[in-house]
Amino acid sequence: MYKLLSHNDLDGVGCGILAKLAFGKQVKVRYNSVSSLDREVIWYLENDDKNTFLFITDLSVNKENEQKLNDFYQTSGNVQLIDHHKTSLHFNEYEWGHVLVEDDQGKLTSATSLFYHYLVSQQLLESKEAISEFVELVRQYDTWEWEKNENFDAQRLNALFYLISIEEFEEKMIERLKLGNHFNFDEFEKKLLDMEENKIERYIKRKKKEIVQAKIGEYLAGVVYAESYHSELGNELGKAYPHLDYIVILNMGGKRVGYRTVHDHVDVSEIAGKYGGGGHAKASGSSLTDAAYKQFVTNTFQLDPIREDAQRNRYNLKKSSFGSLYKNIMEETFFIHSISDQEWKIDHNNLTLDQKFGSFDEVENFLKRNYAAWLVRDDTFVAYLMNHATRVKKNE
Numbered sequence: 001m002y003k004l005l006s007h008n009d010l011d012g013v014g015c016g017i018l019a020k021l022a023f024g025k026q027v028k029v030r031y032n033s034v035s036s037l038d039r040e041v042i043w044y045l046e047n048d049d050k051n052t053f054l055f056i057t058d059l060s061v062n063k064e065n066e067q068k069l070n071d072f073y074q075t076s077g078n079v080q081l082i083d084h085h086k087t088s089l090h091f092n093e094y095e096w097g098h099v100l101v102e103d104d105q106g107k108l109t110s111a112t113s114l115f116y117h118y119l120v121s122q123q124l125l126e127s128k129e130a131i132s133e134f135v136e137l138v139r140q141y142d143t144w145e146w147e148k149n150e151n152f153d154a155q156r157l158n159a160l161f162y163l164i165s166i167e168e169f170e171e172k173m174i175e176r177l178k179l180g181n182h183f184n185f186d187e188f189e190k191k192l193l194d195m196e197e198n199k200i201e202r203y204i205k206r207k208k209k210e211i212v213q214a215k216i217g218e219y220l221a222g223v224v225y226a227e228s229y230h231s232e233l234g235n236e237l238g239k240a241y242p243h244l245d246y247i248v249i250l251n252m253g254g255k256r257v258g259y260r261t262v263h264d265h266v267d268v269s270e271i272a273g274k275y276g277g278g279g280h281a282k283a284s285g286s287s288l289t290d291a292a293y294k295q296f297v298t299n300t301f302q303l304d305p306i307r308e309d310a311q312r313n314r315y316n317l318k319k320s321s322f323g324s325l326y327k328n329i330m331e332e333t334f335f336i337h338s339i340s341d342q343e344w345k346i347d348h349n350n351l352t353l354d355q356k357f358g359s360f361d362e363v364e365n366f367l368k369r370n371y372a373a374w375l376v377r378d379d380t381f382v383a384y385l386m387n388h389a390t391r392v393k394k395n396e
């Protein structure tokens with residue numbers, strides 16, 4: 001008999017699907033949140049048959065269970081942990097640990113891709129096209145490579161995963177991978193996914209209007225409350241507000257915090273680590289501890305949301321040679337203008353600031369980080385210019 005304890009997300013369930021393809025009725029699969037795994041491991045060690053081989057995928061155990069599993073391995077040899085999280089790399093010290101973040105070709109791994117590789121190399125599962133395609137979609141979704149590759153099927157696979165129950169998803173996928181030569185969505189799923197995409201778009205639009213920004217340590221974070229679509233949300237908010245170093249997503253009901261970044265200069269697994277969590281450089285999570293609650297909820301609750309730049313302007317445009325007008329919640333105006341391509345300045349309430357900036361992006365980043373200002377609509381811009389012209393005239 002086999003037992004698989006895996007994560008309850010797409011990558012974790014991908015491992016469960018592979019286990020069921022390989023072992024059929026000979027495997028018992030249990031999906032866990034990050035926090036429930038350790039309980040399951042203890043239950044296994046205390047209650048399960050000692051001949052049952054244990055796989056742990058896409059998750060890792062605490063220090064105490066690490067020791068217990070190693071003792072168990074010494075007597076039985078019946079455990080294998082497979083993971084791709086940077087925070088689990090120390091499990092490679094054990095014969096029963098296999099943690100790989102990047103493969104030998106420099107491709108980011110996922111638990112599903114590592115487990116597939118393992119099962120095939122151990123001759124426990126025969127590789128086939130449909131399974132390889134499925135595994136690659138899971139990998140691209142989990143590593144976010146799909147976005148660069150514009151592989152929207154990977155995103156859609158994850159959306160489908162959250163639209164139906166885990167049992168239903170498993171059953172559908174197992175049948176499809178057993179029978180099909182290629183991995184495809186059926187017509188009904190396609191229709192469903194189209195509807196879901198519209199829904200996500202509306203959800204993200206709303207969240208863009210709710211986010212607040214706060215200086216936390218050396219970084220500027222965007223803080224938003226959301227129960228769903230954390231990956232999509234973290235990514236869209238990160239791109240909509242690139243002046244934010246990272247995005248904090250608070251799930252109050254679940255008492256969880258998600259951390260996401262689109263930048264390379266921040267490692268959000270380190271930030272999650274400060275609150276007892278972990279994960280990847282670009283996506284991580286932690287519990288909503290007292291310290292996290294104080295930092296992200298108490299200290300930011302009174303802040304006003306940041307505003308998006310005006311989208312449909314014809315005149316007040318970024319990098320324009322006529323200048324670009326910004327405003328903040330205090331109704332202060334910031335007029336960005338350039339003396340040359342390499343020299344940009346700001347008129348703050350009509351007073352030119354001393355600072356010089358080397359590019360438009362630099363000056364805009366400064367404005368957004370320090371004043372939470374946004375690009376105003378054309379009508380405000382035109383009024384500002386007219387007012388300005390009148391003032392100049394009066395002074396003549």
Ligand SMILES: [Mn+2]
Pocket residue numbers: 011012058084110111142
């Ligand atoms: Mn994973």
